[in-house]
Amino acid sequence: xxxxxxxxxxxxxxxxxxxxxxxxxxxxxxxxxxxxxxxxxxxxxxxxxxxxxxxxxxxxxxxxxxxxxxxxxxxxxxxxxxxxxxxxxxxxxxxxxxxxxxxxxxxxxxxxxxxxxxxxxxxxxxxxxxxxxxxxxxxxxxxxxxxxxxxxxxxxxxxxxxxxxxxxxxxxxxxxxxxxxxxxxxxxxxxxxxxxxxxxxxxxxxxxxxxxxxxxxxxxxxxxxxxxxxxxxxxxx
Amino acid sequence: xxxxxxxxxxxxxxxxxxxxxxxxxxxxxxxxxxxxxxxxxxxxxxxxxxxxxxxxxxxxxxxxxxxxxxxxxxxxxxxxxxxxxxxxxxxxxxxxxxxxxxxxxxxxxxxxxxxxxxxxxxxxxxxxxxxxxxxxxxxxxxxxxxxxxxxxxxxxxxxxxxxxxxxxxxxxxxxxxxxxxxxxxxxxxxxxxxxxxxxxxxxxxxxxxxxxxxxxxxxxxxxxxxxxxxxxxxxxx
DNA sequence: CGAGATGTTGAAAGCACTCAACCATAGTGG
DNA sequence: CCACTATGGTTGAGTGCTTTCAACATCTCG
Numbered sequence: 001x002x003x004x005x006x007x008x009x010x011x012x013x014x015x016x017x018x019x020x021x022x023x024x025x026x027x028x029x030x031x032x033x034x035x036x037x038x039x040x041x042x043x044x045x046x047x048x049x050x051x052x053x054x055x056x057x058x059x060x061x062x063x064x065x066x067x068x069x070x071x072x073x074x075x076x077x078x079x080x081x082x083x084x085x086x087x088x089x090x091x092x093x094x095x096x097x098x099x100x101x102x103x104x105x106x107x108x109x110x111x112x113x114x115x116x117x118x119x120x121x122x123x124x125x126x127x128x129x130x131x132x133x134x135x136x137x138x139x140x141x142x143x144x145x146x147x148x149x150x151x152x153x154x155x156x157x158x159x160x161x162x163x164x165x166x167x168x169x170x171x172x173x174x175x176x177x178x179x180x181x182x183x184x185x186x187x188x189x190x191x192x193x194x195x196x197x198x199x200x201x202x203x204x205x206x207x208x209x210x211x212x213x214x215x216x217x218x219x220x221x222x223x224x225x226x227x228x229x230x231x232x233x234x235x236x237x
Numbered sequence: 238x239x240x241x242x243x244x245x246x247x248x249x250x251x252x253x254x255x256x257x258x259x260x261x262x263x264x265x266x267x268x269x270x271x272x273x274x275x276x277x278x279x280x281x282x283x284x285x286x287x288x289x290x291x292x293x294x295x296x297x298x299x300x301x302x303x304x305x306x307x308x309x310x311x312x313x314x315x316x317x318x319x320x321x322x323x324x325x326x327x328x329x330x331x332x333x334x335x336x337x338x339x340x341x342x343x344x345x346x347x348x349x350x351x352x353x354x355x356x357x358x359x360x361x362x363x364x365x366x367x368x369x370x371x372x373x374x375x376x377x378x379x380x381x382x383x384x385x386x387x388x389x390x391x392x393x394x395x396x397x398x399x400x401x402x403x404x405x406x407x408x409x410x411x412x413x414x415x416x417x418x419x420x421x422x423x424x425x426x427x428x429x430x431x432x433x434x435x436x437x438x439x440x441x442x443x444x445x446x447x448x449x450x451x452x453x454x455x456x457x458x459x460x461x462x463x464x465x466x467x468x469x470x471x472x473x474x
Numbered sequence: 475c476g477a478g479a480t481g482t483t484g485a486a487a488g489c490a491c492t493c494a495a496c497c498a499t500a501g502t503g504g
Numbered sequence: 505c506c507a508c509t510a511t512g513g514t515t516g517a518g519t520g521c522t523t524t525c526a527a528c529a530t531c532t533c534g
Binding site for chain 4: 147148196197199200203218219
Binding site for chain 1: 479480481482483
């Protein structure tokens, strides 16, 4: 599988990751164009769906989810953002999603006015957006066509750095095809991201555990015993 | 409901629509920046998933779908494009989707090299992409959280101009809340777009017919008898 | 330690899927 | 002109995966 494709995979949500912005190579940082870096606590709302869009946001550190609600309370998490991703762009309309932090997060906030004025920024913007678009395409396949097991396997694989992509060459060390993950999401958040219920997510994880593919150290600390086996379950092989 | 939100709703796929590009107000046209306008027959592939990305495409007339395939043949249509939408952007990677026409289509094709050089184009690009992003978010809710009936109702509503949005004020004429639609998609294409099977799409349409909400004149010509009733079934009210 | 939040498991139900047969339409060629 | 075929669409019966509802377990934190 290949969420967010090359260059953005596995950053931020992985305990062992570096955490550098990865949206594009040799890119212009938004911080060069004014605005301020703001810190948010975990589970803080940055803005609500329906709010007038005033600023452009770049995630510098931590992770943020974007979600939409239906009137009856059903929720769909539409994106899980990593450092380097941008959000809040609405073309003069209202924000179409709520933005909420998953972890502590550092966010660069720039007034949309200023964004309009910089050619350099527009260029970076286009590059970031088209990267995120790929992630959304991939996610549409997951939501529209994959089984529960495939969704959870895909979700876990996309947290593994340098694995599961088209260019994946398998484990570097054939005797140790394992990896430690931090999820930073509750079962409910995972379920809402994967278009499943909390119970189904829990059941699938228990199942993977029973089959020896993963080990659950704590609810949000998961050890992958055999990455390749997991990857085989994503529906992309 | 509100696919593609304000400004892009209901264009192109509707028989009665004007067909003017709608991606952004007062925008720069891609045709001003070289490249050539190419005509495609219905069901022609413009490029395949995995092909190296060479050009940027702007849809001028007709409609185009982007889809991804899983190795076992499952297909997900990730976007149905309208005039004004752009596609083919891949940031130096391979195309992540296959692009195939649904109808006769006129497409403006610009070498990516040239796109890189124009500030004006980059600006337009960012605006178009963030518009399309909204559509993808909306679609993720549909795929992840809506029932079969809600999906089909949402699909039909998004083909109706000026209705179903947040600013929808109901029928202009209280005695005639109806509308004629052309689908330009087979049941299979609709199913792959909505994350359903062809049989389920067919059954839901028959159901709407039985309930008197729609009338099916030909497989791809559907008359909405009561737009408001249909809108109530989208899950967004 | 106790209370609230979060996660797991079981049993039963439901919705969409699978498989299969049938129907409708359009195009072809005798 | 009409049988014949191909393609696309509809309908029915039965299955199965995910959901729903409910109980229970575990974790966190004052």
